[in-house]
Amino acid sequence: MRVLMVCLGNICRSPMADGWLRQKAKSLDLSIVVDSAGTANYHTGEKPDHRMRKLSLEYGVSIDELRARQFTIADFDNYDIIFAMDKSNAKNILHLARNDQDKQKVRLFLNELYPNQDLEVPDPYYGTEQNFKEVIELLERATDAFLKNNQLIEK
Template sequence: MTKILMVCLGNICRSPLAEGILKSKLPHDKFVVDSAGTAHYHIGNPPDKRSITVAKKYGIDISNLKGRQFGVHDFDEFDLIYVMDESNYKNVLSLARNDLDRTKVKFILNEIYPNQNFDVPDPYYGEIPEFENVFKMLDEACSNIANTLL
């Protein structure tokens, strides 16, 4: 079973969207997909209503997800860790214990733009169009991830 973790800052906007999108593209009996945030702001909270709305528009239900914080134990639990931006990347790597941990961490948009380390913009202070834009980026990246893994 391959386990994949999506990581953003608060685990209420980008990473739950990425989790829901990738889950929808992979067989549940062979893959586990989860999400976490590097900050503790929203532990136990559901995703942002705008993320839920945009996901639902595309037939994906993320309303039951709950925010949690990334921890060192996640390096042991997950095979791949996709981060949404440079800040997340630095925060996750700061907890890495060794080279194996570090090799698991990847920028999600590198799945579309190899080795560019582009950020998925944080839509938190935006409106539905910003969330739609993020959904489309993540959908393309997750399609590429799924195609590589399947």
């Protein structure tokens, strides 16, 4: 299984979601390839936000090796599931879809945790340290829900 996490700049939400899923897949010896991207090119080549990197380590997840990149049409070919962190980014991804097969790969990540509610992962970029912690914890729960929903771990 190949999973892509997508947010706007690829420096806060999607690298953290990427980090959680990578770590859990590795610890459970699951065959999951994970990556992240942004719909905008604001931070291409940069490390994740310093606040997200610092706090992620406190939760036991290193995202230091990740670098921001922009989502491309080729990502539809390279990934089985494309998780958007919010509706705006889902819309931007869907705008690039070439066909229904591409569109069917795009999902809102929080629907794993809150099915059919179309909730969004809040962007902590302009927020406080507490906002970053809340996003990290939310992404951890959504990652666990994804693994359970896809029967990769027991419920």
